[in-house]
Amino acid sequence: MSQIPFTKNHLVGDEIKFLKQALTQSSLVGDGPWGTQCEKWITSHLGCVRSFLVPSGTASLEMAALLLDIKRGDEIIMPSYTFVSTANAFVLRGGIPVFVDIRPDTLNLDETKIEGAITSKTRAILAVHYAGVGCEMDTIRTIAQKNNLYVIEDAAQAFYGQYQGKWLGSLGDLAALSFHGTKNISCGEGGALLINQLQFIKQAEIIREKGTNRTQFIRGEIDKYTWVDRGSSYLPSELQSAFLYAQLKESKKITKQRLKIWNLYHEGFAQAEKEGKLARPVVPQTCQHNGHMYYLILPSEKKREKVMGALKQKGIQAVTHYVPLHFSPAGKKYGRSSGDLKVTTRISNCLVRLPLWIGLEKQINRVLEEVLKSL
Numbered sequence: 001m002s003q004i005p006f007t008k009n010h011l012v013g014d015e016i017k018f019l020k021q022a023l024t025q026s027s028l029v030g031d032g033p034w035g036t037q038c039e040k041w042i043t044s045h046l047g048c049v050r051s052f053l054v055p056s057g058t059a060s061l062e063m064a065a066l067l068l069d070i071k072r073g074d075e076i077i078m079p080s081y082t083f084v085s086t087a088n089a090f091v092l093r094g095g096i097p098v099f100v101d102i103r104p105d106t107l108n109l110d111e112t113k114i115e116g117a118i119t120s121k122t123r124a125i126l127a128v129h130y131a132g133v134g135c136e137m138d139t140i141r142t143i144a145q146k147n148n149l150y151v152i153e154d155a156a157q158a159f160y161g162q163y164q165g166k167w168l169g170s171l172g173d174l175a176a177l178s179f180h181g182t183k184n185i186s187c188g189e190g191g192a193l194l195i196n197q198l199q200f201i202k203q204a205e206i207i208r209e210k211g212t213n214r215t216q217f218i219r220g221e222i223d224k225y226t227w228v229d230r231g232s233s234y235l236p237s238e239l240q241s242a243f244l245y246a247q248l249k250e251s252k253k254i255t256k257q258r259l260k261i262w263n264l265y266h267e268g269f270a271q272a273e274k275e276g277k278l279a280r281p282v283v284p285q286t287c288q289h290n291g292h293m294y295y296l297i298l299p300s301e302k303k304r305e306k307v308m309g310a311l312k313q314k315g316i317q318a319v320t321h322y323v324p325l326h327f328s329p330a331g332k333k334y335g336r337s338s339g340d341l342k343v344t345t346r347i348s349n350c351l352v353r354l355p356l357w358i359g360l361e362k363q364i365n366r367v368l369e370e371v372l373k374s375l
C-alpha cells in the first residue's frame with residue numbers, strides 16, 4: 001500500500017528549462033532578468049502597487065516591520081493562531097504581538113474583537129488569511145482608518161485568493177507572500193513583499209539592499225552607492241527566481257487543480273457534517289479561496305487523535321496545525337493576549353489537515369474512506 005504524504009513538490013513544466021537558461025547568464029545575483037520578470041508578473045496580476053521578491057515570507061514580514069519603523073513597545077494586533085513568523089518579525093524590532101481570538105467559521109482574526117485590543121501603543125493590524133480565505137478586510141480597514149493604524153496582510157497562504165473580487169495582498173498597506181515548498185506556488189524557499197502605498201517603495205529598496213542606495217545606482221540615478229539607512233540582505237538569487245517564474249506562469253492552472261481536489265474533499269465530507277461528526281471549512285460569499293488547505297474540525301481532541309491514528313496506520317499523513325502563539329514560550333515572553341482566545345484553543349486541539357497536492361485526485365477516495373471510517 002503506497003504512502004500518501006501530506007504535501008508533495010510539483011513541477012509544472014518549465015522549471016528545468018528556465019533554470020538551464022538562467023545558468024547561461026553571466027551573473028546569478030538578485031534583481032536580474034528572472035527576478036524582475038517575477039516582480040512584474042506579480043505586480044500586474046495581483047494589482048498591487050509594487051512587489052519585491054525576497055528570500056522567504058518571513059523576510060517580507062521582517063521588511064514590513066522595518067518599513068513601519070516598529071519600535072520597542074509598539075503593539076501589533078494579530079491572531080494567536082498563526083505561524084511564528086507573523087509575530088517574530090515584529091518582536092525582532094522590539095514590538096509586542098497582541099493576540100486576538102479568531103472567528104469560529106473562517107479561523108481568521110475576529111474583526112469584532114480588534115477594537116477591544118487597541119491601546120495608545122497600537123501601530124498595526126496583522127490580517128492573516130488562513131488557508132487562503134480572506135479576512136473581513138472591509139471592517140478591518142475601517143477600524144484601521146478610524147484609529148490611524150496600518151494594515152498588513154500575511155498572505156503567505158493566500159496567493160490567488162480573492163476578497164470582494166480583489167486579490168489578497170492588494171488590500172493592506174503592505175502584504176507578505178510566501179513561496180515556501182508547502183505553499184501553492186513555490187520555489188523551495190521564497191517570498192514577496194507587496195506594497196500598496198507609494199510612500200514605502202524607496203525605503204523598501206534601501207532596506208532590501210543592505211541599507212544602501214544600490215538600487216538607485218543600478219538604475220543610473222546616482223554614480224556611486226553608499227550606506228544610507230538600516231537594512232539587510234533580502235534578495236533571492238536568479239536560480240530561485242527562474243524556478244519561481246515557471247510556477248507563476250502556471251499559477252492559474254495550479255490553483256484550479258488544487259480547488260478541484262479541495263472540492264472533492266468538501267463534497268465527500270458533506271454528509272458527515274450533516275450528521276454532526278465534524279465541521280468542514282467555511283468560505284464566506286465575499287471570498288474566493290485558492291485551495292491551499294483542506295482541514296476538518298473534529299468534536300474533540302480525543303476524536304482528532306483517533307482519526308489521525310487511523311490514517312497513520314493506513315500510511316496517510318494528516319497533520320495538526322499551529323500551537324497557539326500565546327501558549328508558546330516565546331509568545332508568553334514577548335506577547336500578550338486580549339480576551340480569552342477560546343476559539344483559538346479549541347481549534348488548535350481539534351483541527352486536522354489532510355493531504356492536498358496535485359496528483360492526489362487519483363487516491364483521494366482512499367483518504368475520504370479512511371477518515372469516514374475512523375469517525
Ligand SMILES: *Cc1c(COP(=O)(O)O)cnc(C)c1O
Nearest residue numbers: 056057058083085156157178180
Ligand atoms: C508559510 C507562512 C509564513 C512564512 O513563510 P516562509 O516563506 O516559510 O518564511 C508566514 N505566515 C504564514 C501564515 C505562513 O503560512
